Amino acid sequence: MRRPRRDRRRFVLKLTARGSVCAEIGVWRGDFSAQILRTVRPAKLHLVDPWVFMTGEAYGEARYGGKVAADQNAMDRLYEEVVQRFAGPIADGVVEVHRCGSEAAADLFQDGYFDWVYVDGNHLYEFVSADLELYGPKVRDGGLLAGDDYGVQGWWEDGVTRAVDEFVAGRGYEVVSLAANQFVLRKPGVSRS
Numbered sequence: 001m002r003r004p005r006r007d008r009r010r011f012v013l014k015l016t017a018r019g020s021v022c023a024e025i026g027v028w029r030g031d032f033s034a035q036i037l038r039t040v041r042p043a044k045l046h047l048v049d050p051w052v053f054m055t056g057e058a059y060g061e062a063r064y065g066g067k068v069a070a071d072q073n074a075m076d077r078l079y080e081e082v083v084q085r086f087a088g089p090i091a092d093g094v095v096e097v098h099r100c101g102s103e104a105a106a107d108l109f110q111d112g113y114f115d116w117v118y119v120d121g122n123h124l125y126e127f128v129s130a131d132l133e134l135y136g137p138k139v140r141d142g143g144l145l146a147g148d149d150y151g152v153q154g155w156w157e158d159g160v161t162r163a164v165d166e167f168v169a170g171r172g173y174e175v176v177s178l179a180a181n182q183f184v185l186r187k188p189g190v191s192r193s
């Protein structure tokens with residue numbers, strides 16, 4: 001029997017350090033965010049998602065393009081639910097929610113700020129490529145760039161896999177794991193685990 005996704009992804013979080021500074025790009029209703037909070041107990045977790053309903057043919061099969069959420073009202077409700085769900089950690093300053101695309105959010109962080117970033121936003125090739133290019137510099141040397149749906153073909157075709165493979169080639173990142181449709185890449189440089 002196929003294991004629930006939260007179990008399949010647990011090993012990624014086990015590669016990260018308790019008290020680390022991290023981000024999840026693409027939050028949806030915050031299920032993985034909750035798992036990060038429970039497992040990692042981060043010093044800071046930035047949640048980045050525009051919660052925008054996408055129209056257009058390319059997005060017809062996306063959960064935020066009609067497959068699950070029906071319209072912008074549904075996306076607004078999801079955002080409100082996430083803010084409510086993490087009201088405690090938000091009040092404690094542990095969680096910060098950024099309602100914007102990952103590209104705009106990248107400007108908020110200094111280079112080397114993150115111990116790790118989990119990329120699970122728009123899966124189209126150009127978006128995953130941009131996320132890796134933009135957030136690579138935001139991760140400290142020896143930190144991790146990870147994400148979901150490596151090796152999975154969906155409405156995004158092979159966008160995640162192609163973007164990750166191209167990013168890794170020639171950049172000196174160590175491929176820590178490609179198991180369970182997760183990619184986990186270690187940035188070159190001094191490791192502080």
Ligand SMILES: C[S@@+](CC[C@H](N)C(=O)[O-])C[C@H]1O[C@@H](n2cnc3c(N)ncnc32)[C@H](O)[C@@H]1O
Pocket residue numbers: 024025026027028029030031032033048049050051052064100101102103120121122127
């Ligand atoms: C696959 S879901 C995220 C699932 C979540 N990480 C989890 O594991 O529970 C993809 C999310 O990416 C968000 N998204 C779409 N475009 C985005 C962008 N440019 N930047 C950040 N997030 C984006 C969507 O709104 C959607 O909530």
